[in-house]
Amino acid sequence: MVDMMHRARILAYSGTFIALIAAGSWISIPLPPVPLTLQTLFVLLSGIVMKRYGAIPVALYVLLGAAGLPVYHNGTAGLGVLLGPTGGFLIGFIPAALVAGIAYEHESPASRITGLIAACAIYLLAGAVWLSYSASIPLLQAVLLGVAPFIIGDAVKAAAAYAIGKRVA
Template structure:
């Protein structure tokens, strides 16, 4: 990576950590602005944007308070939202990959949002007892907001690119 790309990756890691602090705590999985920056990282940095989420994850694992609610440490990844956080890496990569392939940018952002669920729901299922409960608690209440954040990421990415 070029130094400028690494700087941008670090910036998106920091923005994701800051966005995690703006949350609405509902049920087990809080609503936050994290995914806006997850998607922007992929849209602006391409596949290399996944490095920003690896940096973000590392910052949280070592105890920096970058996860939702100002939490840090490996314990967060072992909790109900751990799968979603891991999914950030793959969502960023997916958004970047699809956009680099000249796919529809908004659709790419929406698809990448759903990649987070692919990782988050099975993990959440371990805590809520069934995939149905995981869907009802960890996906259904968030779909409209995630599509709105995908649209926001699309608008931001379109302006920056």
């Protein structure tokens, strides 16, 4: 019985977080080549709320967008987006949610904060590496274009996710 309840909760939360991540993608400030969105807030929250299972809705979100549902930033979709300059960030969301979730399986605030920082570093690193490759630019230039402008915003979103997590997790 407990197993069925756990599965039902994972299913319900997965649908909710897929919708929230997709909605967060519409709240966007277009910065070339990578827009600033609220997706990352909901990716982190999926890990906070669902623990290690938070990677499930994020992976499904990425798959739904790759399959053609317009869930990526500003309603974009398809494999072209994953192969474009923002694809590394999207793929990096999956291990980021997993890391945040594993960190939230521990009670220690230090572990949780470290996990959120590591999660942000994961998707930023994945995004920078893929941006460098897909745009054929040096890694340093990719970091300057795809990471540096987002550090403050991601710190604010991580802090917001931590504050929300104190109430819901």
